[in-house]
Amino acid sequence: MTHSEENHIKAIFHLGNKGTVAVSTNAIAELMETKPSSVTDMVKKLAEKDLVHYKKYQGVTLSEFGVKVALGIIRKHRLWEVFLVEKLDFSWDEVHEIAEQLEHIKSEKLIDKLDTFLDHPKFDPHGDPIPDKNGIFKTADRKLLSEVPVNSNGICVGVKDSSSAFLKFLDKNKIALGDVITVLEKEEFDNSFYIKIGDRREHISNQIASNLFIKIS
Amino acid sequence: MTHSEENHIKAIFHLGNKGTVAVSTNAIAELMETKPSSVTDMVKKLAEKDLVHYKKYQGVTLSEFGVKVALGIIRKHRLWEVFLVEKLDFSWDEVHEIAEQLEHIKSEKLIDKLDTFLDHPKFDPHGDPIPDKNGIFKTADRKLLSEVPVNSNGICVGVKDSSSAFLKFLDKNKIALGDVITVLEKEEFDNSFYIKIGDRREHISNQIASNLFIKIS
DNA sequence: ATATAAATTTAGGCAAATCTAAAAATTTGT
């Protein structure tokens, strides 16, 4: 598989709820910053190889095999991210681009040994689950902070938006995975939230709250 | 730089004594398992970019800039090899192919952090020197076992042939870097050698002796 | 329901990296 093929598979997986929902070529093109016509070409090739199901004008879904491939790439991406943060001391906003390259390295033995070296991590630095060798992962029961009732108490376990900008914002405001959070009050006027995080009281916008996952305890 | 460009630069470096001696397109093609005509095309492109000096029919040498690029790639290759052996527990005959892929990952920060993580190693698992950030490395004063006088005493510090076959042979015969070796006798009939390695006495062919580097003490 | 808008595909083209076959330059052997 070429890098480009792998990247298309990944895009279809992410856009189509694990590849199950049909995705438009336009959506893929936008995500990948290419043109819809280029996506059409590639999708035809992937269909040839039985990685996707494709009917003209009707969007694309991954085949069973395609899902397997996608999970393999995601596993590699997330394991490398753990490596970069835990072992090489990168911060969580720097690792995505490098992992985009590393995820294409071909060696099953390498990824198995990396997994062992990292002690079989279950989540990447952004709280996203890491599929195991067989593509299985537990999708932790987590909720967006913006959607839990007032007085809920839990632990911050992930981010929805893992853009560098958002991650840096969190760093600046000392919000990190593992922090204990209580939702104190919802401001109906602008849908912002007052929360207790650790032992501080903070006021966060709806946009922030809509991108933080917490696990209710 | 594309992977293919980087691979050509590397080949020219290795074939031309660090890029200083003119290399034929044929030699490059043979090493890279492509055709001479493909090499000609690529060499023209590299000349355009001032990575090599090239005169039709007269072979190729690296420019100063080309040498720098080559050393950067070799640094990455060898650091990744150390990582694979030291951290992921690969054996020294398995790492070359994987490092061939990893050497193309683009991130200066990554390689600096990897270097730090590995504690600034000076040699790769085959005893080859690792250039530092500025491309400087000490070319350890080592000699081929086949070329030192009888009764020389030293430490095995590297291999010339790092093919998987040779490395596996050494493993099987319990010859490893760091072993203390004394050349006991040279068999003039077939140019083989009797050596003491650790506390064993061994008889090794000239071919083996011609591919082991030792550092005389 | 149908015209208009939007999405998608097709057609044709381009650049990179490779190849084969033929032409040109260099090297070699006597």
Next chain:
DNA sequence: ACAAATTTTTAGATTTGCCTAAATTTATAT
């Protein structure tokens, strides 16, 4: 030194992945 052998380059083709522009299909809005 010169013909033959070898090496190297050129010319032209192929594949991959991408593009633009035009055609086609599907969706939307009155």
